Structure formats: structure tokens, C-alpha cells
Amino acid sequence: MKKKLGLAFGCLWLAAPLLLAQTPAPAPAAPPAPPGLAEDKAAQAAAPSSLLDSALFYQLLVGELTLQDGEPAEGFALMLDAARKTRDAQLYQRASDIALQSRSGNSALQAAQAWAKDQPTSREANRYVLQILIALNRIAETAAPLQTEIKLAPETERIAVLTSLPRIYARVEDKKLASSVVEEALGAYLTNPASASAAWTTVGRMRLAAADNAGALEAAKRGLAAPKLADSHSEGPLMVALELMDPKLPEAESLVRKYLENNPKAVPEIRMGYARALLDAQRYAEAGAQLQMVTREKPDYPEAWLVLGSLQLQESQLAAAQTSLERYVALAQSQAPQEESTRGLAQAYLSLSQLAEKRKDYAAAENWLNKIENASVLAMAQTRRASILASQGKLEQGRQLIRQLPEKEPADARMKLNAEVSLLREFKQYPLARDLLAQALIKTPDEPELLYDQAMVVEKLGSLEEMERLLRQVIKLKPDYHHAYNALGYSLADRSVRLPEAKALIQKAVEFAPADPFIKDSLGWVEFRMGNKAEAVQIFEAAYKAKPDAEIAAHFGEVLWSMGQRERAVSIWKEARLINPDNETLLETLKRLRVKL
8 A cells, every 4th residue: 555655645746636626616705794694604614615625635546546556446435435525426426437437337326326315406316326227227226216317307308308218228128127117107297288298109119119019009099199288299109109000900000090181281200100111011002192292291301202212113113213313312412411311312323323224324324323422332332333234234244343342241241142143133144143042052051041042043944843942941941931931832823733732821921921912912823723713803903002013913914814804904914014014924924815915
């Protein structure tokens, strides 16, 4: 200890400015007290003139130097003792931070709780207690400091505090306990018109995190029905309902639809959220309708144009897609640059490049790609360049572009493989794609996605037994991989073999993805092959409405043609030709049935 004392005195002049910063500045000389207050002034004179006397000054210095010598426990003890003597917030915080930095959670909690006890109205002290308890996973003990945090928040900040709670508890292990604690802490805020909507939104999100979907839906309903002030909004509960949208929970979508019907001029974020949920459910036509409404109601809302343009491109509505994407670019460029708009512009440029490539305007396609500045999508831009080269008969050069992409993370190698395989499949180089996938499968022979991709490639090469073997291997490795059930079932149905088995496989795929229009297409096709034409028509009606796709149209038209509804069949095939005139299934169907459009 002698060495430390010598060092402490030697460094005293260095540490003095830092420590004195915690000493209150001397007060200016006061005027003489009125005669009636003489006794009060005398009593106050007994209080210490400074919190930092020489002994405490020395104690703080030794505490800091002890920390530098690698003895955090002793440094913490000295700092906490000084904090208790002075009741100084900075010293309490310093003691807590010392313990946190040395990974001593219990000591940090001890300091924070002492701080909160000394200064019960300090939000900072209470926050330290709350955050440390959560970090220690002592969730049940967070109820009191959580209630205090809400109570201490100014009225103008209380809603923000309520809505932040799901983030605060996001990493806890026991999600159900956290949900229960938060719900109990909210108490009266669930019925207060000023906070009810936000409070029920928080309850809903906590229940969502705890996998209590039914409870989350109930919270959304109560949030929407709760009493509100005139200027209150219900967006929070609606966003919870949007996250719950699922065919197994139809009431969630009913809440959203009812709200939008009653509030046709709802904030665009709500309608955009609904459109995204519909896209996730592969209900493309309905999603497009919602996006069109947003662009009509708020034509200067950039995101709607970007999503609409991307959907129109996917639906082969090329002219409409061009207009929507260029509208997005104009709006985004007129705003102050932000990370989100930079990413959005990169996506728009990629899509516009793809549109130019479809028109065989390769110079324009390259110009759009050259506008991309966002580093996170440069790999996608390079992949697009590879496609442009392949379109000009320079497939190998395109492959080299993809192979030259850097691999900064393990996932990058897989991304490059997928991009090269997609390029080869797009340009019908199936033997090359098969060989490339075979090399990858040597390293990871049990990867379901690679096996599925290989199955799709060998099917194009006519190796149907190999395709079936690979798909069954995928199903064994990943029983919920619905694409494998659908692909195998469709292959059997298309060849009119083992039709009961084909139907069972496709129905299994439907269980996993009931809204997928391509799986519905497979189900309609197997029903047609089994002679159930009326049932097939109903299925195709729904599938084609959800996704006006050339392949679905080819199958739908053939069923109608076989039933004598030839005029309608031709009309649907003409629509399909506008969507994708090069679709193989459509061309094969028209050739086989000897139909000229």
C-alpha cells in the first residue's frame, strides 16, 4: 500500500481538476440576513461548505488509482463509500459503471439501488436499477423500478416510455414472465384515455414476443376499443394486428380491414403495412390495389411508388413499372439523403436496369446500374451486369463477374453460388448448372436448398427419377420444406402418374403455405388430371386472381378449353401472352392444343 500512497500524493496535482469538478463552486457573498432570520442562518452555517474535504478527495484519488492497478473490487468499494457519504449522483454512477465494466452485475446493482434510495426522484438512478436487473435476468424484480420509470416520466414523454418497453425487454429469456411484469406495471395506463392505445400496443407486442398470438390479438382489439382523447390515434394496435395476419388467425385481418374501411384516409403507413402483409401472403392483386390507393391518396409518398413498381415489374406490367419506379426516383432525389432512401434508390435502379434489359436496351441498363452508390447492393448490381452480358451472348464473362465478387462473410460464397446458378438456369444452361451444384453438394451434401435446386435442374434435363430421389431427400431432411412437396406432387400430376399420391403431396404443401398461388395452381392441375374439372376451375379462379401468371393462365385455359369454354380460354391465354410471351408452359400448351392466338 505504501507504493500506492506515494503514487497518490505524486499524482495529486494531476487528478485535482477532475475531482474538483465534483465540488460545488463557492457561492457569492450573501448580503447580511434580516434580523428575523439570524438564528436560521446560524443553523445553516453548521452544514459543510464543501462535499469534498481533503479526506474524501484522497479517497477518490486512491479509488481511481486502484482501478488503474487492476483491482476493480477495491476501487468500486472506495467509490461507493464516497457516493454514500456525499450522496452525489456522479459518484453513484461512477461506482455502478466500475462494477459493470468489471462484469460484476450484483455490485453494479448494489450501487444503483443505493443511488435510487438516496435519490428516489432520479430517473437516471431508477433506469440504472431497471437495466441492470434486466441484464441479470431478474425479471420479476423489475416491476417496481418499471412502475417508477413510468411514473417519473414527464407527461409529454410518457407515451414514448410506454412504447419503448418491448425494446427494453427484447433480450430477456423468459418472455412470458416479462410480458406479465410489463402488463402489471401498466395498470391504470390501460384505461386512461391519454395512454390506453399506446399501453395496449405495448401489451400486444410483449405478448407477441412471448408467442401468445391469441393474447396479442386481444390486446389489439382492446387497444382499438379503448377510450381515447380526441387527438389520439390507433395506429399502434393496428400494427400489432398487421403482424398477426395469418390464415390461421383471420380475425387479425378483419380488424385491419374494418379500420381501413372506417378510415379511408388513414395514415399511409397503415395501408402500406397491410400491402406488405398481403405481399408476404402472396396475395399480389390485393396488395396492388392497396398500393394504388396509397399513391392516389398521397402521391408524394415515395415508398408506395417503389413497392408498387417492384410488384408491377414482377407481374410483367413493364410500362406501369417504369412509370412507378421513375416516380419514386424523382421523389427520393428531392428529399434529404438518408440511409433508407439510399437503399430504396439502389433497389429502384436495379429494377429500372432490369426493365431496360428486357427491352434489350443494354446501354440504358448499364447506366442505371452505374447510379448505384449503396455498398450493400453492389453485389446485386454486379449480378445484374452478368445477366446483361449473358443477354448479349457473353455468358462466360457474366459468370466471371459473379465469381470476382469478394467474399467478406461466409454467406457471400453462397450468394455467389445462387447468383451463378440462377444465371445459368435463366439462359437454359442446365448441364452447367447441374455440375456447379454437384460441386457444392460435395462440401455440404445435406443442405436442403442445394438439393432442391439440383432437383429442379435435373428435372429440366429429363432425369425424373433423380429429381424424385433428391426431393424425397429434401423432405426427409426438412419436413416443412413445402416447395419440395409441391414440386414432386406437380411433377407426378403433370405426367398423370400416381395421382392420389400427387394430390396428397400437394395438399401437404398447402398446409404449410395455404395462400401460395403456385401451390394452388398445382392443386388445380392434379384435380384436372383426376377428372375433377369443376373443382379445378374453382381453384384456378382463385389462383389466377391472386397471381395473374402466365403458367397459371396456361393451366387454367386448358381446363376451360377441355370443358368447351373455348372463348374464355383464348381470352385468358391472350392475357398470359401479354404477361410473358416466352413462358414455356404457355407455348407448349398452345402448340399441343393447336391454338393460334
